[in-house]
Amino acid sequence: KAGVTQTPRYLIKTRGQQVTLSCSPISGHRSVSWYQQTPGQGLQFLFEYFSETQRNKGNFPGRFSGRQFSNSRSEMNVSTLELGDSALYLCASSPYPGQSSYEQYFGPGTRLTVT
Amino acid sequence: AQTVTQSQPEMSVQEAETVTLSCTYDTSESDYYLFWYKQPPSRQMILVIRQEAYKQQNATENRFSVNFQKAAKSFSLKISDSQLGDAAMYFCAYRSAFATDSWGKLQFGAGTQVVVTP
Numbered sequence: 001k002a003g004v005t006q007t008p009r010y011l012i013k014t015r016g017q018q019v020t021l022s023c024s025p026i027s028g029h030r031s032v033s034w035y036q037q038t039p040g041q042g043l044q045f046l047f048e049y050f051s052e053t054q055r056n057k058g059n060f061p062g063r064f065s066g067r068q069f070s071n072s073r074s075e076m077n078v079s080t081l082e083l084g085d086s087a088l089y090l091c092a093s094s095p096y097p098g099q100s101s102y103e104q105y106f107g108p109g110t111r112l113t114v115t
Numbered sequence: 116a117q118t119v120t121q122s123q124p125e126m127s128v129q130e131a132e133t134v135t136l137s138c139t140y141d142t143s144e145s146d147y148y149l150f151w152y153k154q155p156p157s158r159q160m161i162l163v164i165r166q167e168a169y170k171q172q173n174a175t176e177n178r179f180s181v182n183f184q185k186a187a188k189s190f191s192l193k194i195s196d197s198q199l200g201d202a203a204m205y206f207c208a209y210r211s212a213f214a215t216d217s218w219g220k221l222q223f224g225a226g227t228q229v230v231v232t233p
Contacts (some may be wrong), residue, residue, distance in 0.1 A: 033219040042226065043206065048219025056218040088158060094219065102148050102210055104221060106160035 001027055004093050004107035012113045018079040021110045025072050025093030032074040033104060034066060037088040046089075049074050078112075086114045117142045119209050121224035128197045129232050135182075136192045136227045138207030146212040149183065149190045150221070155203040163205070166190065168212070194229070202231045 005024045013019050025032050034046040045058040049068035066076040072093075078085055088111050092104035118141045128134035140149070151163040166174045166183050174181050178195045194201055207224040211217035 031219050033221070035221075043221075043223040045220045045222070050219070056216060056220055058220070090160060092160075092221075102212075103150070103162050103165060104219075105162065106152075108157070108159050111158075 004091060004105055006089075006091050006107040006110050008110060009108065010111045010113075012115060013081050014115055015081055015083060017081050018077060019081060019112060020075055020077045021089055021091075021112070023074045023076075023091030023093075023107060025074070025091075026105055029093035029095050029105070030072050031094040032068060032072065033092045033094070034074070034076050035090040035092065036060075037090060037109070038086075043090070046076065081114045083114050085112065087112060117144075117147075117209050117211070117222050119207055119222050119224040121207055121227050123227045124225075125228040125230065127230045127232060128194070130197055130199065132197055133193060133195045134197060134229060136194075136205055136207075136229070138190045138192070138224055140188050140190065140207075140209050140222075142188065142209065142211075144211055144213070148210045148212060149181075150208040150210070151179070151181070151192045152206045152208060152223075153201075153203045154206065154226075160206075164192065197229075197231050199231050199233070202229055204228050 007022045031050045033048040037043045048056040052068045063079045068074045088109045090109045091107045094104045120139045147168045149166045153161045164176045180193045182191045204226045206226045208221040
């Protein structure tokens with residue numbers, strides 16, 4: 001099976017702009033989670049989507065949003081970018097939680113730089 | 116809220132030797148999952164090993180094994196016969212088994228950088 005894919009891999013934006021990142025989960029996986037990784041804060045959970053519904057959200061401002069499509073692909077959007085949003089954004093997919101497996105499988109990440 | 120602590124920022128090991136990474140966590144839950152992930156310089160997070168809290172037996176995956184001490188809330192990772200390819204940042208992670216406010220959420224530690232010397 002193909003792994004989790006994320007596009008684009010690298011992105012440079014200017015303060016105040018907005019950005020959309022995309023994530024395609026492993027085929028058959030219906031849950032998609034997003035994480036922000038920075039040197040100062042480490043890995044922080046942004047949100048999780050399952051069946052096009054956001055089921056859980058981390059402690060991030062409303063500028064961070066996301067959605068999931070019927071094919072389980074997910075996008076996250078950051079509006080009004082700030083310098084502190086520079087980070088590696090990781091997407092992870094997981095099978096339907098009712099199954100025994102709770103592992104999350106990660107994509108390669110999108111490196112966002114805000115100037 | 117659960118917290119995961121990795122107290123070793125960096126560990127160095129020679130090839131073919133063994134290194135143990137420590138992880139402690141704080142939770143009031145009785146059922147949960149623990150994971151070790153590896154993040155090499157490519158930044159791709161790779162699942163190394165998982166442990167279900169209800170299982171007494173420690174998980175093992177080839178050269179990787181864990182020492183799970185539920186009462187002590189400790190979850191250490193042992194890498195045996197270390198190889199150059201093991202050099203990476205290693206993260207310990209916790210996931211609740213039931214709590215709905217933990218859907219899809221892994222709680223990560225700060226990570227331990229493993230350096231492998233020839």
